[in-house]
Amino acid sequence: MVKTFLSKNKLILLYGLSSAILLFVLKWLELKFVIMQNAFEIYAGCIALLFMGLGIWLALKLSKPKKETIIIEKEVFIKDTSDFVLNEKEIEKLGISKREMDVLQLMADGLSNQEIAERLFVSLNTIKTHSSNVLEKLDVKRRTQAVEKAKRLAIIH
Amino acid sequence: MVKTFLSKNKLILLYGLSSAILLFVLKWLELKFVIMQNAFEIYAGCIALLFMGLGIWLALKLSKPKKETIIIEKEVFIKDTSDFVLNEKEIEKLGISKREMDVLQLMADGLSNQEIAERLFVSLNTIKTHSSNVLEKLDVKRRTQAVEKAKRLAIIH
DNA sequence: TAGCGATTCATCCTAAAGTGTGAATTTGAT
């Protein structure tokens, strides 16, 4: 609890400490120079410098960092799918179910089985099952082939 | 040209001006309080406050803003694969080599790394290296994503 | 010729994908 207090009020404590030290220095300077009244400007200059330094330090420490936003426009290529017609006959012919289609589409989007599982709120094992079924029904060995074939057959985008 | 000089050195001029004004104030204060020697601390305090203020102001004005980059994705529609033109600019921009392109194309054809290795008469490890490089250069995590992105960027069929 | 990028290959390790089998539950149609 003492630790959290210290860390939370670190800056304030530092400020207080600095002020105390500076007051000491001030007093010392006063004693030193009180004899030679003509050293007025030197005294004032020292104080000015010290406190300006303190001010700069304080401002840098306490001020929220300024943010300058740089906006970079990045081109993202998107395939025009306006003239896409879903080949439902092919889907039916292959005997692919709705859920399997969902998984197939997400596979084509480049998601991992784990990500698909999270997206569809089911377990990884379930997606593996669907995935296996899709691969078998499309008569392919890997998901990359499945995606390629599915796109060729126009059963997904 | 005068204008640019002014704008360029605005802060420095401001600082100089402030200093001049403060010196005046100092002199005035000196004249005012030189009679009552006991007002030493008040004088010092005023200087301290003024210069601390100046320090804070200076720091806030001169501190460099932290840059924050925001990337905005801009959609760009590309043509259908029927009138496919290889996007060589993109390939060069991404720094993908000839051999890596070979591997990428075969990956898109749904071949496994082993099959690609056999096709190109090199070892499996070599294909893994190329594959990893391609994934990194395309900034994706899986080969399905790589294929999808590469097709979108029109760097493969 | 010294340096650089590209290509090749290796080893070790982790993560993801895929196979096979079995089973509980849900849903739709007869």
Added chain:
DNA sequence: ATCAAATTCACACTTTAGGATGAATCGCTA
């Protein structure tokens, strides 16, 4: 209500993919 298909999940296991690192070779170029 019942049967078939669909959906869900588990577990054990194999294969494939991917990451990190180091290193040898080759061709091109300053």
